[in-house]
Every structure is written in structure tokens, then in C-alpha cells.
Amino acid sequence: MRKIRTIHAASRKTYGAPRLHAELKADGVAIGKRRVARLMGATGFVALTERTGTA
Incomplete structure (x- = not known):
């Protein structure tokens, strides 16, 4: 949980479960994508969407 919190904060809270899972896997942590999503x-971690420009 500590690593998930750290990576999520470092991404300015924009990483969701798939990207967090990829980062954890690159760091050598064996964890499933669904488990990351469940945690x-x-x-209460939610990935924020970045807004680009105005329509």
C-alpha cells in the first residue's frame, strides 16, 4: 500500500490501476492489476483526468 500511495502521489494523482500496476511491475513487485484496483x-484513490485547453 505504501508503494501504491507513493507512485499515485508522484503521478500528481493521475495514474489509475493499469499504470500503477505497470509501475509496480517495473519495480519488481508481484501484484495483480485487479488487486491494485481493489486496494x-x-x-479512496481515484485517478484524476487532465484537462487540456477549452472547447
Whole structure:
């Protein structure tokens, strides 16, 4: 959970479960994408969308 919190904060809270899973996998952590999503949901982490320009 500590690594998920750190990566999520470093991404300015824009990374969702798939990107977090990829980062954890690159760091050598063996964890499933669904487990990352479940942990994020349980702790209230939500990926923010970045707005680009105005329409």
C-alpha cells in the first residue's frame, strides 16, 4: 500500500490501476492489476483526468 500511495502521489494523482500496476511491475513487485484496483477503491484513490485547453 505504501508503494501504491507513493507512485499515485508522484503521478500528481493521475495514474489509475493499469499504470500503477505497470509501475509496480517495473519495480519488481508481484501484484495483480485487479488487486491494485481493489486496494485503490478501498482507500479512496481515484485517478484524476487532465484537462487540456477549452472547447
